[in-house]
Amino acid sequence: MQNKLSVSTSPHIRHFDTTRGIMLDVIIALLPATVFGFVIFGWRAVLHVAICVAACLLCEFLWNVILKKPQSIGDLSAAVTGLILGLNMPTGAPFWIDIIGSVAAIIVVKQMFGGLGHNFINPAMGARIILLVSFPSFMTSFTEPLVHTVSSATPIALESTAPVSYKTLFFGMHPGAVGEVSAFLLLVGGLYLVARKVISPIIPVCFIGVTAGLTYIAGGDGLYAILSGGVMLGAIFMATDYVTSPTTKWGKAIFGIGCGIITFVIRQFGSLPEGVSYAIILMNILTPHINTLTAQKPFGYVKEGKKDE
Amino acid sequence: MKLIKKELKPLKKLRGGIHLDHHKNSENAETIVMPAPEMVYIPMSQHIGAHASSCVKKGDKVYVGTVIGEASGFVSAPVHSSVSGEVEDIIVKNIGGRDTDVAVIKSDGEMTIDPELKPFTVRKVADLTEAAKRCGLVGLGGAGFPAGVKLSLPDGVKIDTLVVNGAECEPYITSDNRELIENSKDVVEGVYLIKKIMKIDKAVIGIESNKPGAIENINELVKNHKEYDGSITVMRLPSTYPQGAEKAIIYSATGRKMPGGALPSAVGCIVMNVTSIGTLYRFIKTGMPLVRKRITIDGTAVSEPKNVSVCIGTPIKDVIDFVGGVDENADRIIMGGPMMGAPVASEDVVVEKRNNAILIMKEREKRTTTNCIRCGRCAAACPMHLYPQQVESAYNAGLKDRFSEMNVNYCMECGSCAYVCPAKRPLTEVMRIAKQTLRGKK
Numbered sequence: 001m002q003n004k005l006s007v008s009t010s011p012h013i014r015h016f017d018t019t020r021g022i023m024l025d026v027i028i029a030l031l032p033a034t035v036f037g038f039v040i041f042g043w044r045a046v047l048h049v050a051i052c053v054a055a056c057l058l059c060e061f062l063w064n065v066i067l068k069k070p071q072s073i074g075d076l077s078a079a080v081t082g083l084i085l086g087l088n089m090p091t092g093a094p095f096w097i098d099i100i101g102s103v104a105a106i107i108v109v110k111q112m113f114g115g116l117g118h119n120f121i122n123p124a125m126g127a128r129i130i131l132l133v134s135f136p137s138f139m140t141s142f143t144e145p146l147v148h149t150v151s152s153a154t155p156i157a158l159e160s161t162a163p164v165s166y167k168t169l170f171f172g173m174h175p176g177a178v179g180e181v182s183a184f185l186l187l188v189g190g191l192y193l194v195a196r197k198v199i200s201p202i203i204p205v206c207f208i209g210v211t212a213g214l215t216y217i218a219g220g221d222g223l224y225a226i227l228s229g230g231v232m233l234g235a236i237f238m239a240t241d242y243v244t245s246p247t248t249k250w251g252k253a254i255f256g257i258g259c260g261i262i263t264f265v266i267r268q269f270g271s272l273p274e275g276v277s278y279a280i281i282l283m284n285i286l287t288p289h290i291n292t293l294t295a296q297k298p299f300g301y302v303k304e305g306k307k308d309e
Numbered sequence: 310m311k312l313i314k315k316e317l318k319p320l321k322k323l324r325g326g327i328h329l330d331h332h333k334n335s336e337n338a339e340t341i342v343m344p345a346p347e348m349v350y351i352p353m354s355q356h357i358g359a360h361a362s363s364c365v366k367k368g369d370k371v372y373v374g375t376v377i378g379e380a381s382g383f384v385s386a387p388v389h390s391s392v393s394g395e396v397e398d399i400i401v402k403n404i405g406g407r408d409t410d411v412a413v414i415k416s417d418g419e420m421t422i423d424p425e426l427k428p429f430t431v432r433k434v435a436d437l438t439e440a441a442k443r444c445g446l447v448g449l450g451g452a453g454f455p456a457g458v459k460l461s462l463p464d465g466v467k468i469d470t471l472v473v474n475g476a477e478c479e480p481y482i483t484s485d486n487r488e489l490i491e492n493s494k495d496v497v498e499g500v501y502l503i504k505k506i507m508k509i510d511k512a513v514i515g516i517e518s519n520k521p522g523a524i525e526n527i528n529e530l531v532k533n534h535k536e537y538d539g540s541i542t543v544m545r546l547p548s549t550y551p552q553g554a555e556k557a558i559i560y561s562a563t564g565r566k567m568p569g570g571a572l573p574s575a576v577g578c579i580v581m582n583v584t585s586i587g588t589l590y591r592f593i594k595t596g597m598p599l600v601r602k603r604i605t606i607d608g609t610a611v612s613e614p615k616n617v618s619v620c621i622g623t624p625i626k627d628v629i630d631f632v633g634g635v636d637e638n639a640d641r642i643i644m645g646g647p648m649m650g651a652p653v654a655s656e657d658v659v660v661e662k663r664n665n666a667i668l669i670m671k672e673r674e675k676r677t678t679t680n681c682i683r684c685g686r687c688a689a690a691c692p693m694h695l696y697p698q699q700v701e702s703a704y705n706a707g708l709k710d711r712f713s714e715m716n717v718n719y720c721m722e723c724g725s726c727a728y729v730c731p732a733k734r735p736l737t738e739v740m741r742i743a744k745q746t747l748r749g750k751k
Contacts, residue, residue: 006641007652009738011724012670013329013480017731019679075679117680117732247685296694298719299323299556300566 019116023076025198029189030083030237036185037178040145041091045178049086051095055102056082063111077116081105084124084237087179088230091143097135101127121284122241125234129277140273142175169227180233183226190236199240202252203259207235210260218268231263234276244284251287251294258283317524317545319515319561325692326549326557327725329648331519332480335605335614340487342618343631345392345416349622351377352402353410355661356447357454358384363410369396372423374598377412380442386455387445391600391620392416414622426596434460437506444592445599445662450474450485450553450582451645453663456589459579460507466574471504471512472562475527475583476546476553478517479646481607484665487616488584488603489516489523492591496583497530499590500541509579512541513562519548550648551692551723555580569719584665599662604628608643608668610636619660625667626656640672648724676733687726687736693719697726697736704739709746717743 037045060078064071072078085101105127113119119126132139164174172182180186193199208226216222226232239245239259246255259279266275354360361378371377371390378388394416402411429440442457462468473496477485489496496514504512514531516524528543546552546561556567558580565576573580588599600621606628607614615632625642629635643650644664660667687697695716703711720740727737 005654005656006672007654008641009652009735009741010643010647010649010722011728011737012641012643012647012650012652012668013673013728014676014733015327015729015731017729018677019682019732020677022682022684022731072679074677077682115680117682242682242684247683247688295696296688298569298695298716299325299560299693300568300571300719301716302568302570 019075019077022198023080025193025196026080026237027076027083029192029198030087030179032185032188033179033182033233034083034087036172036182037087040173040181041143041178044091044143047095048089048091048093048098048178049083051098052086052089052102053079053082055099056085056106059102059106060111063107069115072116075116078106078110081110081123084179084233085127087233088124088128088177090139090141090177092141093135093138097131097138100134101131104130117243119243120287121281122238122244125238125277125280125284129281132277142177144175145173145181164228166223166227169224174228176228177230177233180230183232186232186236190232193236193240199236200249200252202249203239203245203256204235206253206256207231207239207259207263210257211263214261214264215268218264220268225264225267229274230276234280235259239280239283244287246287246290246294248291248294248296251290254290254294255283255287258286317528317543319544319546320564321560322547323549323552323557323560323692325690325694325725326551327690327729328548329480329550329728331548332607333483333486333519334481335483335607335616336486336520336522338483338487338614338616340491340603340616340618343620343623343628345418345420345620346623346627347416348397348624349390349392349414349416349620350400350402350624350659351388351391351412351414351622352404352659352661353378353388353412354404354407355388355453355621355663356386357452358382358386358458360407360409361385361388363388363399363412365390365396365399365412367396367398370394371396371414372421374423374426374596374600377414378410380455380457384455384458386447386457387443387598388412389445389598389600390414391622393419393421412622422597426598428596429593431502431506431593434507437503440593441589443598444589446585446589446592447599447662448582449584449588449602449663449665451649451663451665453661456581456585459581460503462574467577468507468574468579469510469577470563470579471500471507471509472559472573472578472580473500473512473514473583473586474553474555474558474580475514475516475520475523476558477520478548478550478553479648479650479666480550481614481668482605482646482666483616484603484605485583486520486523488587489520489527492587493523493526493530495587495590495594497527497534499586500531501534501536502590502593503581503586504541505536507579510540513544514541514583515544515546515552515558515562517546517548517552550725551721554692554721554723556721557692569716602660602662602664604660604664605666606632606669607666609671610639610669612636621660621662623660624656625653625658625660628660628667629656629669635669636671638671639669641670643668643670648728649722678734679732681732681734684731686729686731690725690729692723692725693721695719695740697740698734700743701734701736701739704743709743712743712747715743717747720744 105123109126212222215225262279359382446456642653
């Protein structure tokens with residue numbers, strides 16, 4: 001063995017977690033809600049998710065090939081983006097919209113800013129907003145579960161006229177995007193991610209808590225506000241995106257609270273029925289500043305000028 | 310044991326750090342004494358500071374404990390022969406990037422002890438520092454700082470706590486653990502002696518919770534000592550890495566934060582490794598300087614982990630042969646622990662004073678590096694609360710002038726950041742380069 005000793009710098013051991021492993025955990029956590037969406041919304045839901053995932057992976061693949069960059073589809077981050085985008089699609093939307101959304105997510109929001117880790121807003125979220133402002137009618141007409149007829153609006157839009165029961169909302173038997181309906185299964189996924197230490201519970205807890213609390217204080221139904229609409233999916237899976245959320249504990253708290261406040265303000269005072277996407281995007285933009293504001297000081301830090309005392 | 314847990318609680322716990330698999334496979338492996346090898350190669354620089362100047366020449370007859378290199382300069386330490394025999398040659402070798410004199414001694418196999426060695430009487434502080442110097446003692450936890458220098462305090466510096474470091478937080482290594490079990494009396498007597506001579510108010514012996522046997526043993530001895538008055542305590546430290554780092558153990562033991570760039574004396578502490586104290590006490594009792602070292606031999610390619618007492622200057626090849634050779638899957642050898650140990654390029658490397666383990670590792674899985682995903686784990690793991698990822702991106706962007714404001718000089722290169730990184734980025738490596746860049750600038 002004398003001649004074939006390998007030499008490497010310390011540390012000589014590494015933790016087994018990898019980028020790919022983390023992405024895989026996110027996919028696993030989303031599976032229950034995804035399968036549930038497939039069951040209640042039928043084959044169109046399956047196709048939406050499949051097209052989004054495939055299109056996102058293809059965009060990432062082609063971008064790397066054309067720009068002669070190392071291939072990065074193996075890290076599964078594009079698959080996660082595709083999955084989340086697919087889950088945000090209303091079942092009745094035409095399929096070509098998925099492709100536009102995927103190109104927007106991977107090429108425009110992610111790769112043009114430098115690829116994984118360099119995008120300043122969440123790619124799936126950015127793409128959803130692009131679709132929302134470009135094709136508002138497609139993006140806001142949702143399908144009734146099981147019967148698959150087109151309904152006019154989600155329960156959040158119906159709150160004042162024809163509210164749906166908490167039980168229906170919690171388990172997800174109501175109209176909505178493919179993966180946002182079952183609060184229960186999204187929570188299960190969130191608990192899995194917390195248990196696996198992939199995400200910290202701070203952002204989801206602050207986000208959901210503040211949205212419910214403010215709605216209640218304003219005289220609304222706090223529980224209804226978090227069970228209907230996209231709060232669960234957004235708070236657990238999109239607001240916790242590593243790249244676009246703060247890294248410090250206090251930063252995470254500020255981020256979650258900010259998301260909750262903006263969601264509430266848009267829903268309460270804005271003309272839109274839903275505010276989760278905009279709330280997350282706005283807080284994404286503030287993330288670098290939150291990080292600076294809450295930066296940790298070195299252990300035993302002494303200010304330059306004080307050293308001589 | 311439950312009672313002990315409560316009673317021996319640390320004062321503070323450092324935020325950051327990581328949980329590692331301990332792999333203390335050799336914790337119950339009693340130390341085996343390895344006979345003198347045919348040849349020893351003793352370098353004149355096994356410490357931080359000026360090299361010792363060799364004071365023997367070809368053909369000289371030496372014994373175990375004979376001085377072969379004298380300390381030169383203030384921060385330096387003498388070097389002794391670890392075998393009896395004849396000086397074959399003084400050669401120049403490149404060790405760690407510096408040319409160093411190396412005494413090559415052919416052992417006669419007798420291990421005759423130098424007849425001039427005799428017990429050392431310690432009555433005052435000057436005697437103690439003299440003993441530490443003559444013993445050739447250096448920080449045996451791995452730093453290799455000459456102990457004689459550490460103990461000679463500048464005027465006006467007041468020390469109130471002696472922190473005895475038995476944390477041994479690196480995986481695999483159990484050398485200090487064995488010292489606390491096999492030579493526990495030397496350690497405890499040594500602590501009492503140093504505390505008394507230097508008139509230090511308190512002493513805290515910090516041992517990680519993954520060494521329950523050592524904790525119980527030392528606690529018993531401390532309490533049953535004839536001079537026991539409660540001023541020496543044993544502390545059961547959390548088994549997190551890097552608990553044994555100077556700043557971490559001082560914080561746990563006293564709750565004091567060492568300011569960046571300062572020495573432990575700035576917060577009224579002296580930190581000494583347990584094996585250092587045991588060695589110093591044995592020198593005072595017998596006159597035998599530091600000529601042997603207990604080495605843990607373990608790693609993924611080692612089937613029977615062992616603790617071996619080795620003559621300083623023994624090539625690691627001989628040590629490995631002594632314990633039964635290596636696995637054919639062996640791919641790399643590390644001197645020290647897996648987190649901070651130095652890689653070894655050839656088996657000609659010799660055992661030095663500050664070494665405490667030889668790890669032989671199998672080939673590891675290939676790692677794919679991805680872009681940083683900003684998970685923040687490196688910053689959360691950093692015991693010094695730095696941002697390794699930001700330093701790396703500044704380095705990649707060529708922004709060297711930002712290293713100073715990022716406080717890279719606080720980094721102790723513990724490896725926690727690179728260990729936790731899911732993107733497998735070379736964070737510790739970059740921190741090391743950044744520190745060197747910053748040092749070069751000043």
